[in-house]
Amino acid sequence: MKIAKVRVVNVTKRFGDLVAVNNVSFEVYEGEIFTLLGPSGCGKTTTLRIISGLEKPDLGKVYIGDNDVTTLPPQLRNVCLVFQEYAVFPHMSVYDNIAFGLRVRKVPKEELSKKVRELAEVLELTDRLNTKAGRLGISEQQRIALARCIAVEPEVLLLDEPLTFADAKVREKMRRELKKIQRELGVTMIYVTHDQLEAMMLSDRIAVMNKGRLLQVGSPIEIYDNPQSLFVAHFIGSPTINTIEGVLVKERGRFLVKRGEVAIDVSEFMSSYHNVESLLGRNIVIGIRPEDVYLDVNGPIEGVVEVIEVSGERLAIHIRVFKELVLKALVPIHEIVSEGERVRLSFNLEKVHIFDKATEEKVVLSRVK
Ligand SMILES: Nc1ncnc2c1ncn2[C@@H]1O[C@H](COP(=O)(O)OP(=O)(O)O)[C@@H](O)[C@H]1O
Ligand SMILES: [Mg+2]
Structure with missing residues (x-):
């Protein structure tokens, strides 16, 4: 099987007044x-449709391998697209479904048969080859659609939300199979x-749109640990990231984020950076993930536990710090804490992010050291 890289360069697509894709560029590695x-x-x-050739961009270029395919029709691109809806032919057998693209390409019978059986083996469909595709479950139908795609040896496989209609358990299994x-x-x-x-679980790299x-391209860990914008910070992670919004001020030598009655002392965090003074008077948003908030009897922030949820191996604790500010902390399940209790919190200072409220982009500060 040939393997190709894909490059999307400054692609824009409009539908009337709507800019559906706005000057997007990225490179997908082989x-x-x-x-x-x-x-x-x-x-x-x-x-995805622009990459497949089903849609033409208004501006920009698409490369598959080293070839500019921007104006090539889909059938000349050597890519295969699996849609959101299952694209199986329900009245055909699994065998005929997988063989479909090969027959269109007039592949000789023996070669075709060998190919279909090999793929059925990989996708665990061998004992289903004679069954009508429409009688099978969601997971099997999606595997059939995938097999039919792979059979024609595309250089690039495109999948558009292929697991949408499966329930949580099936999705998890299919995600692993797919990988x-x-x-x-x-x-x-x-x-x-x-x-x-x-x-996060499936990808080598993610592009957040x-x-x-x-908005950002990176490995799942890079995107999670180093979101470059408030949108990415919010969109990735569950429970969602805590945000504290306010103006950065300096009072009696302390740095505070203030908004209405909310006043959070961030001096400890700010003291590890050089150019903090440049932020004074600006509207900022502090972002801190729930797992980076700790219960700490000596912590600088105080609040009352409102809700405790069990979240897998951990407890998600919602702590009301001010009338308008609730912080979430994800703590070990054996932590002894109860609803209504007054607690103190601290942050993992290494993991605090600062965003500019106006641009919603990450503020880059230079570290002291
Ligand atoms: N053929 C079309 N005609 C008009 N508007 C479209 C068409 N296809 C998509 N759109 C619009 O373009 C935007 C992006 O759509 P889409 O690419 O399907 O988003 P997503 O897959 O992320 O949900 C949406 O606002 C959608 O309504
Ligand atoms: Mg879509």
Whole structure:
């Protein structure tokens, strides 16, 4: 199987007044799982359709391997797109479904049969080959659609929310299978989803989109640990990141984030940076993930526990610090704490992010040291 890289360069697509894809550029490496992630309507499907050739960009270029394919029709691109809806032929057998593209390409009968059986083996469909596709479950139908795609040896596999209609358990299983198959074949895969957890677990790299724009590209860990904008910080992670909004002021030598009655002392954090004074008087947003907030009897922040939820191996504690500020802390499940209790909190200072309220972008500060 040939494996290709994909490059999208300054692509813009309008539908009337709507800019569905706004000057988007990214590069997908050979053999990786690259995910377009973002809320519904942000332009993921349009971007994928532009790569597949089903849609023409108004501006910009698409390269597959070293070839500029921008004006090539889909059938000349050697890519395969698996849609959100299952694209199986329900009245055909699984065998005929998988063989479909090969027959269109007039592949000789023996070669075709060998190919179908090999793929059925990889996708665990061998004992289903004679069954009508429409009689099988969601997971099997999606595997059939995938097999039919892979059969024609595309250089790039495009998948648009293929797990949307499956329930949580099936999704988890299919996600693992998908990754296993992709690793076995080594094919370049571009995956689309609105589900951040799915993107985190499946992808080698993620591109986060919002309102037609590409906001950030990176490995799941990079995106999680170093969000470059408030949108990305919010969109990734569950429970969602804590945000504290306010104006940065200096009072009696202390740095405070103030808004209405909210006043959070961030001196300890700010003292590890050089150019903090430049932020004084500006509206900022402090971002801190729930797992980076600790219960700490000597912590600088005080509040009352409102709600405790069990979240897997941890407790998600909601602490009201001010009337208008609730912070979430994700703590070990054995932590002894009860609703209504007054607690003190501290932050992992290494993990505090600062965003400019106006631009919603990360403020870059230079570290003392
Ligand atoms: N063929 C079309 N005609 C008009 N508007 C479209 C068309 N396709 C998509 N859109 C609009 O473009 C935006 C992006 O859509 P889409 O790429 O499907 O987003 P996503 O896949 O991220 O949900 C949406 O506002 C959608 O309504
Ligand atoms: Mg879509």
